[in-house]
Amino acid sequence: MSEKLLLKPVPHEEAIAFVAGKSALVRSTFDKLSPQLKARAFTVTGINDANTLQRIRDRIAEIPAGADWNAVKKDVVSEALPFFVDPAADHETQVNQVAAADRRAETILRKETFQAYQAAQYDVLDRQRDVFPYWQYLTMEDDAVRPEHAALDQLVMPADSPFWDTHYPPWDWGCRCQVVPLTQDDVDEIQGGDGELEGRVLSDVQQERLETTGDLHLPDSGQMINVTPKPGAMQWTPGDLRIPLEELTKNLDPTIVALFMKWMSREAVQGATTVLDWLKGKDFSEGRQS
Numbered sequence: 001m002s003e004k005l006l007l008k009p010v011p012h013e014e015a016i017a018f019v020a021g022k023s024a025l026v027r028s029t030f031d032k033l034s035p036q037l038k039a040r041a042f043t044v045t046g047i048n049d050a051n052t053l054q055r056i057r058d059r060i061a062e063i064p065a066g067a068d069w070n071a072v073k074k075d076v077v078s079e080a081l082p083f084f085v086d087p088a089a090d091h092e093t094q095v096n097q098v099a100a101a102d103r104r105a106e107t108i109l110r111k112e113t114f115q116a117y118q119a120a121q122y123d124v125l126d127r128q129r130d131v132f133p134y135w136q137y138l139t140m141e142d143d144a145v146r147p148e149h150a151a152l153d154q155l156v157m158p159a160d161s162p163f164w165d166t167h168y169p170p171w172d173w174g175c176r177c178q179v180v181p182l183t184q185d186d187v188d189e190i191q192g193g194d195g196e197l198e199g200r201v202l203s204d205v206q207q208e209r210l211e212t213t214g215d216l217h218l219p220d221s222g223q224m225i226n227v228t229p230k231p232g233a234m235q236w237t238p239g240d241l242r243i244p245l246e247e248l249t250k251n252l253d254p255t256i257v258a259l260f261m262k263w264m265s266r267e268a269v270q271g272a273t274t275v276l277d278w279l280k281g282k283d284f285s286e287g288r289q290s
Contacts, residue, residue, distance in 0.1 A: 014123060015064035015116035022112075024053035029267060033275075039115075039236035044108060047083045055079055060112050064120075069109065076105040115170055115236075118178075122168060122238035125181050129159045132181030136200075137167070139177045148227040149177055151216055156187060156201045163211050165237055172233040 022042040025033075030043040042057045056079050059072055077098075084101040085094055125135065139145045139153040149172070157163050159181070169177035182190075191201050199219030202210065210216050214228030229235060264276040 013064075014120045015113070016061050018116040018119045019061035019064070019112050020058060022057060024050055024057050026050060026053070029275075032263075032267065035232060035235040037275075039234045042112070044080065044104070046104075047080060049083075052079055052083075056108075057112075060109055061116075063109065063113050064116055073102075073105050073109055076108065077101050080105060111170075111174070114176065118169055119238040121179070125159065125179065128181060132183055133159055134182040134184070134187050135159045135164065135179045136182050137169075137177060137179060145177075146172065146175075148225065149175065151218060151225045151227055152177070154200045155216075156182060156190065157207065157210075161207070161211060163207075166229055166235070167227070168236075168238055170234060171229055171236075175234070 019042075022040060024042045026048045027043050027045050028048075030038060030041055033041060042053060044053060044056060047053055047056075056076050059067075059075050059079075063069060063072055080101045081098065084104070085097045089097065125132065134156050135158075137152045137155045137157070139149050141150075141153065145153075152167065164179075169175050169179060171177075187201055199217070206217060210227075214226045215224050216227050217224055261276070265274055267275045
């Protein structure tokens with residue numbers, strides 16, 4: 001057995017750092033970011049105070065450390081209520097607004113912690129590629145799964161395929177899909193099985209088509225579906241939280257790059273710090289370079 005096989009999960013500190021490392025942005029700034037940057041930032045629609053957003057983000061980061069889910073949710077709701085409850089509204093309206101804040105808090109906690117744990121899991125899988133050279137995509141298999149995600153259910157791809165750069169969950173907002181590692185024996189068993197997973201291990205031609213065009217053949221119906229992430233979808237590579245500037249600008253016209261750099265250098269994310277500061281690795285919560 002390879003010495004690289006990890007028998008213990010990555011320490012939760014990685015998931016904590018993932019959440020805490022996100023820049024807390026008001027929605028107006030968040031909306032100006034590219035999808036790649038949005039996946040690396042934190043915001044709550046309706047809350048326009050950066051300090052409140054930071055406190056909510058930091059409290060959520062305590063969940064991977066073992067904090068009680070309901071206690072964290074209660075604190076998040078408490079922070080959010082002043083922004084969602086109209087003190088001049090009638091009692092029934094306020095009750096509905098509090099209920100809406102509670103639902104919003106639940107959604108935020110699930111999104112942020114799921115992405116953090118997925119990033120931590122990716123780190124484990126990344127270091128196990130020699131033992132588990134294949135990864136399998138799994139959905140929740142319920143009515144809430146998007147068609148493009150459902151089409152990928154139980155799909156097997158090499159762990160080093162560029163497919164995972166764009167489709168490692170969550171690769172769209174609210175995505176709940178997961179990835180599990182497979183050995184070569186696992187894949188051989190799938191290919192020699194009773195047909196239930198027929199077509200889930202792609203041929204070289206099918207794999208190349210999926211990686212280059214996003215087109216995937218559905219074995220059940222015989223149809224083709226395109227699973228390329230839609231504009232505005234969450235875009236992230238879990239193994240690299242912060243995108244190098246050269247990656248953001250390498251395919252842009254120099255004039256556009258100049259305008260982009262100018263915007264990043266003047267767009268504040270907190271106090272006097274800017275988007276450019278953030279991309280260069282500034283830790284806002286402690287005022288140091290990460």
